[in-house]
Amino acid sequence: MPHKKAKRSARTQDKAQKGTDWAPGKDSIANEAIPKSAQRILNAVQIREEFKARKRKLEEEQEAKANAKKRKKTELKILPGESIQHFNRRVEDDLRPLVKSAMESGRAVVRKALREEQERKKAKSKSKSKSKTPEPSEPPTPKPAPPKDKHADRPKEFAVASTSAPKRLNDIAQAPPELKKLPRGADKLVGGTSSSKTDGVLSMAQKAMMEQERLKAIARYRELKAMRRPPLLSESAK
Structure with a gap:
């Protein structure tokens, strides 16, 4: 019967005849759908x-296409019914950008040449300056240091005491300062005493005035004393 499975021996023999190098089947990985x-x-x-x-x-x-357009543009022909004046104007309009680009390229070439010439001159000047610079000479020998003075720390005659020393507060002066020498242009000391040869000599008028003042002071003193004196006993009995 056709639907009946073949014997194992028949199947093994058939497999050996076909071998293992077969083409991939419909269910192989090569035919599988891939993302x-x-x-x-x-x-x-x-x-x-x-x-x-x-x-x-x-x-x-x-x-x-661009080459074809260029060829069409270069082939300028007078159009039917176009005057020579209009044709010349159209030719000038077409050639104006070419002339402008040619002028700009020429200016660029000139600028490049000038820049190269300036760079060449700068390089020459630098090389000349380098050649003129003298070679570094030997460093000068240092001068010997002077001998150290043994009396450098000793105070000089003209040394002045430092005024930046702190002053103590509440210092008490023992005596007023004495001015032994008058300042320049002064005839008397601060106390009013004269420095001339007539020190202590008074005139007659000064003596009379001093005597009057002395008598006035004595009279005033006696009046004050009498005012402070208590009253007598007789006066108190009355």
């Missing part, structure tokens, strides 16, 4: 090559 992201990663090289080919073809087409 697009994984497929893009696996076929990255092929996808890159196809993209480069398309880009190259597009650039070639654009270049061919």
Whole structure:
């Protein structure tokens, strides 16, 4: 019966005849559905090559179109019904950008030449200055130090006491200062005594005035004494 399974011996013999190097079947991994992201990663090289080919073809087409436009532009012909004046103006309008670009390129070349010439002059001047600079000479020998003075710490005759020393508060002077020498242009000391030869000599008028003042002081003193004296006993008895 056709649906009946063959014997094991028949199946083994058939398998040995076919071998193991078979083509992949419909259920193999090669025919299994793969996600697009994984497929893009696996076929990255092929996808890159196809993209480069398309880009190259597009650039070639654009270049061919540009060349065709240039050829059409260069072939300037007078149009039917166009006057010579209008044709000349159209030719000038087409050639104006070319003339402008040519002038700019010429100016750029001139500027480049001038810049190169300036750089060359600077390099020459630097080389000359380097050649003129003298070679470094030997450093001068240091002068011997002077001998140390043994009496350097000894105070000098003209040394002045430092006024920055702190002064103690509440210091008490033992005596007033004595001015033994008059200042310049002064005839008397501060106390009022004369420094001339007539010190202590009074005139007659001064003596009379002093005597009157003495008598006045005595009379005033006696009046004050009498006012302070207590009254007598007789007066108190009355």
